[in-house]
Amino acid sequence: MNNTMNPSGSYRITSINNNVEMEINRLKAQVDLFWPSEWQHYQAHGLAGAGNIIELGSGPGFLLEKLLTHIPQANVTGLEIDPLLVNYAMDYLKKKNYGRWQVYEGNITQTGLTDHTYDFAITRLVLEHLTDPIEAVREIYRIVKPGGKVIVVDNDFEMHIMTYPSVPGLRELYDAYCEARFAEGGNPKIGRELPRILKEGGFSNVQFELISAHSTILGDEMFFQSEGVGIPYKLKQDGYLSSKDLGKISVGWRKMVQDEQHAIVRQLCLAVGEKVE
Template identity: 35%
Template sequence: MTTTTRSSYYSAGEHPHPEYELNRLREQALVFWPKELRNLQRLGLRPDMDVLDAGSGPGFITEQLLQNVPEGSVTGLELDTGLFEQSRSYLASYEGPRLNLVRGSITDAPLPDARFDLALARLVLQHIAEPAQALSELGRVLRPGGRLVVADADDALWGSIHPDIPGLAEVMELRRRHQAQRGGNRYVGRAVPAMMRAAGFTDITVEAIAVTSDELGMAALAGHLDVRARTALMVKEGVISEELVARTESEVTAFLDDPVSSFMLLMFLYSGTKPAGEPR
């Protein structure tokens, strides 16, 4: 994103519960990572690669990438000042030639052409108004033959809850509208393959990654059901009613107390190759 690009993600100091949000991002990174890594390796991630973590946030995925390219390097690109500073602090022990943290935009990156073997844009396209421009820019910074991997969501296929939490569907719909008003799109996943083709990528693939409470335990995913924390800004802005939040919060409590409850989250990996011989 350029400095004029809208982002639907929270700006520095905007989230009413910043510690919750940081913990949620950490949990979100770590619960998907084992399966995500296997897919990245299948898509060509090697220990000697130069990797771009585009939209690197507080650095949790940047750290995982560093640990899996011990002979290569990782560049974390993040526009938001608050998240960028958090990543600098979190990754301080990795300071050295293998780590480069850059403050800048995914749609106008202050990075050289053809610098990276693999670029990962993880849960970032849903937050920006110009995802096609971002994909084009990621193509520019990849080496010919390099691989782009986009990890993102499509809320039509977000996961599943059993037994049902009645108020959750309404909360999620209001969240989708709120994010759209802020410049994002929680349905962006379905458009990614076509945008990749338009940006010149070939060999496009799509994989689904599922994580479940049955595998990991409900505690590993329960933070994603913290309706009060996740909707605090929406309540503040009058987008969602306190009554709906309170009712759904009560339903979530009953769900978490039910010994037969099950919760699954889905994320999709979209990948494509920059054709060999393209210098851009």
């Protein structure tokens, strides 16, 4: 079994999935899947009126694209540690002709950016992969303007995909995923801890909410795209998941989808904090 604590955390695009292109497509589908619910939450916290927004851990740039499309007055910055993804995001956004954006290579725990710069900072599906998420939140606190806000979105794998009818083996899959990420220094159950982490990082007026996606409303295809088989196969390859459990899940998943009344539900945790000085 691969048990290598990684000082930079538990997400590397080249090792979390067997195929980088497949993983990039999965990240895009995951942005699209949650966007209708996520955007409502973002608006409720005033993001639509922001002038200067940063996303830290911006990956291939799909959330940056949503922000540029939906907030026409905003200047949007991405900060990303992986040069492969920085280049991907820059190529992707250049083709869209938005202007108003920049993507920097950098570490969320030490951004090198100027104090008190951003009205809003967003970090999405990143803190769950870090060995020291509070250090990252303190750095975000430093670069947000007084009166500005942070929005943090993360998984809590105790409540990952739920289906009707239930799929035997899904729990084993999520336990295997958690074991792999914990071994690398991440925390795939960080969702429930987000309010405390924001407070310890300096933020006040902290709120906690759930973002949700449901197949009866959004259709099945977006769930298929945002889950995929790449991560389960990698978990099997790395010795975290047995072939028997993987087989059980694929048979059970197919049966579930064939049920006329089937449902697939997924939730993400969102916490918001304000910089009050």
